[in-house]
Amino acid sequence: MSVLMRDEAQARAQFLDVQRYTIDLDLTAGEETFDSRTVIQFTALAAGDTFVEVKPATLRSISLDGHALDPADLDENRFPLSALTAGPHELRIDAAMRYSRTGEGMHRFTDPTDNETYVYTQLFLEDVQRVFAAFDQPDLKSVFALTVNAPEGWTVLGNSIAEHTGDGRWTLAPTPPVSTYLVAVAAGPFHSITTEHAGLPFGIHCRRSLAPHLDADADEILDITRACFDRFQEKFDEPYPFDSYDQAFVPEFNAGAMENPGLVTFRDEFIYRSAVTDTERQTRGMVIAHEMAHMWFGDLVTLAWWDDIWLNESFAEYMGYQTLAEATRFTDTWVDFGVARKGWGYDADQRPSTHPVAPDPTAVPDTASAMLNFDGISYAKGASALRQLVAWLGEKDFLAGINTHFARHKFGNATLADFIDNLASATDRDVHAWADQWLRTTGVDTLTPHIGESDTTWSLTVDHHGTRPHRITVGTYDHAIDTQSGPDRLVLRDRFDIGIPQDSDDTPQAGDGSTTTRPGPRPALVVLNDNDLTYAKIRLDPDSWTTLQAGLSGIPDALTRAVVWNAARDMVRDGELAPTTYLEAARTHLPHETDLALLQGVLAFADTQVAARYTTPEDRPAALATLTALTRDLIRRTEDGSRPGLRLTAVRHFIDAATQPDTIHGWLTEGTVPGGPELDPELRWRILTRLAVLGATDEQTIAAELEADPSATGQEGAARCRAALPTPEAKAAAWHAMFTDDTLSNYLFTATAQGFWQPEQTDLVAAYVPRYYPDATALAVRRGPAIADAAGRYAFPAYAIDADSLHLGDQALTDQALIPTLRRKLTDQIDDLRRALTVRNAH
Helix, strand or coil, rough: CCCCCCHHHHHHCCCCHEEEEEEEEECCCCCCEEEEEEEEEEEEEEEEEEEEECCEEEECCCCCCCCECCCCHEEECEEEEEEEEEEEEEEEEEEEEEEEECCCCEEEEEECCCCCCEEEECCCCCCHHHHEEEECCCCEEEEEEEEEECCCEEEEEECCCEEEEEEEEEECCCCCEEHHCCCCEEECCCCEEEEEEEEEEEEEEECHHHHHHHHHHHHHHHHHHHHHHHHHHHHHCCCCCCCEEEEEECCCCCEECCHHHCCCCCCCCHCCCCCCCHHHHHHHHHHHHHHHCCCCCCEEEECCCHHHHHHHHHHHHHHHHHHHHHHHHCCCHHHHHHHHHHHHHHHHHHHCCCCCCCCHHHCCCCHHHHHCCCCCCCHHHHHHHHHHHHHHHHHHHHHHHHHHHHHHHCEEEEEEHHHHHHHCCCCCCHHHHHHHHHCCCCCCCCCEEEEEEECCCCEEEEECCCCCCCEEEEEEEEEEECCHHHHCCEEEEEEEEEEEECCCCCCCCCCCCCCCEEECCCCCCEEEECCCCCCEEEECCHHHHHHHHHHHHCCHHHHHHHHHHHHHHHHHHHHCCCCHHHHHHHHHHHHHCCCHHHHHHHHHHHHHHHHHHHHHCHHHHHHHHHHHHHHHHHHHHHCCHHHHHHHHHHHHHHHCCCCCCHHHHHHHHEEECCCCCCCCHHHHHHHHHHHHCCCCCCHHHHHHHHHHHHHHHHHHHHHHHHHHHHHHHHHHHHHHHHHHHCEEEEEEHHHHHHCCCCCHHCCCCHHHHHHHHHHHHHHHHHHHHHHEEEEEEECCCCCCCCHHHHHHHHHHHHCCCCCCHHHHHHHHHHHHHHHHHHHHHCC
């Protein structure tokens, strides 16, 4: 498929004005294809040539202004429109289109629980042409009017209010002007809960087999939706711009969610079949708020080209966390961001593939390169930059600039330059200089404190490795005098702000290389960036680290603990802190941790990175023993049932760290953990996967579990277990399914890949490491970007950490056959492998 070049899009945007799409979709044509008939009304602003995109199974007919054109002129996904005269035109296209099994275009899914079928669209970034013909670029906004023919008993959802006119026919109200990639349709026998809020119809929808689980959480989902909607209405001067607000939880969705105007689609794992922690509920709430923010920033005002994708995602990321904290019971969202989300940005920003938050337009020359920037930089780093901007500007001026942006560009497109100009109009600060320093640069700054002391004062100097300005809070802590609060408790002495370098109106201070002097003895602990308002790696002075070894869990504020744990994480990754020291800190302090997000984030890093990758195979049993002792302690401390989230997290990680099957096999047999929780499907499949890794289960047991849970997640669990079995036959079958068979859906491919590579099985699968690169390259060419992403993300031999594997990876990157999606994933994975090897060698 030909990718769209930026210069082509710019030329076409100057040549065309697109007024309306009238689209008719017939979803009753069979299991493989659906019918798509499109009428496009547009104006050529001058005489000349252009093209329309469509990727059909069969192009039946195409006509321009009533004159038939030859379908054979279709060249890959482009149909040429030659010798257009200036003025209005009407283009008609009739095609059969293929359903997708990879989450792209029109995805079709049959629920194994009840055999009901569902379809939904995912058109970002350039997959609208898999569903209907279009001038497919974001700055050719248009009105869309859709009709859909669906099987009887189905519900059809779209960007606007849908009316069932009988005999399976549905008519959707014409939309306001929106971009092609934001058009959405979902259809099937949905279970729906509808209500009204602020004079608009609201709805939440899922497949019927998940109905009891949606019903159980409907009040929470709708309460969050209403609260965030009301808060956005307070923040933004522009009213909500669409006629309805539906949220559809759909199967086998590749992303977390998609901000289609009026019809947000979510992965249906957010409808919980099994017990979850409150932090996981908070994550769902954040995604709801994130997608709702896009209704204004992304949908009402849309990027002109894909180099500004960060504007969409960074803004929604920031607003998602901030608005959830302001409007709901989840008031500590920034702790989760700090310990779990921010590291995604730090990691991405230290790889060879790093890029500015706002890349130069020449760095995004086509749609293929644009796809590569959906990463921790565009989301987590960008949101961190906006948080720092708000701290610098003040929220009042920030929102004033945002509202000016909406007013000037509503139902249109805007660029970074527009955004910065609009922010600058609301403040006397030099926002343009800030943007150059924060948005046009790469890498992570590092801030290191140096502490001096005298008889009556102490002093702070900050070594700044990097180029960005920072406005940070310094927190100072002393040991608690009240021993009843615990011998290792810390109390806040004070917090003070510094600029790095100093602001022009500041007095000299630590952040610009000068020294700040404070009264009193030196604190026991000094924490830079104490409120986590900037984006930088933080180091600790030696005395502070000594204090933390005994007192980390005694820090009173969870956000400060998150900053400290992030510092320790970064030090491990940079080879400055031994992995065993990190595990010892976790063993010492997590049993006393009260914040769920912190517990989950630290345990996740300890398990998936420290024990699995940064620890040598010889030392892994000891690392797992530490995690087992830690999680057993947490399980004992939560026996009274007062902290179910902490207990569930501990149980999950106890299972994952098990080196002997007896205890977890007993849980599976009894159907419960002693003292709770009872084993729900997620825990049962989790135990069975670990038993498979340990060679303590077999195909017969897996098949029996699948018979008891034949759901889609059951199918994925069985695929994961089968791929994890430590036999040559199981590995060969899994490899064939992933790289030869080509029938696995995106989710089943991912589950199989997750089971295949295990740290305990490196010798068993060693022969597959050199096979991976050519097989993944060929697979990506055959099956496209979504499967290429999964192959690079999940099927990569991440535990083959040695010089030979690194050499194989470096060689693979020279292969010109790599499609961009896979090349980017391999670049990142190989750099992570190199880092893991460096960490191992450092200790």
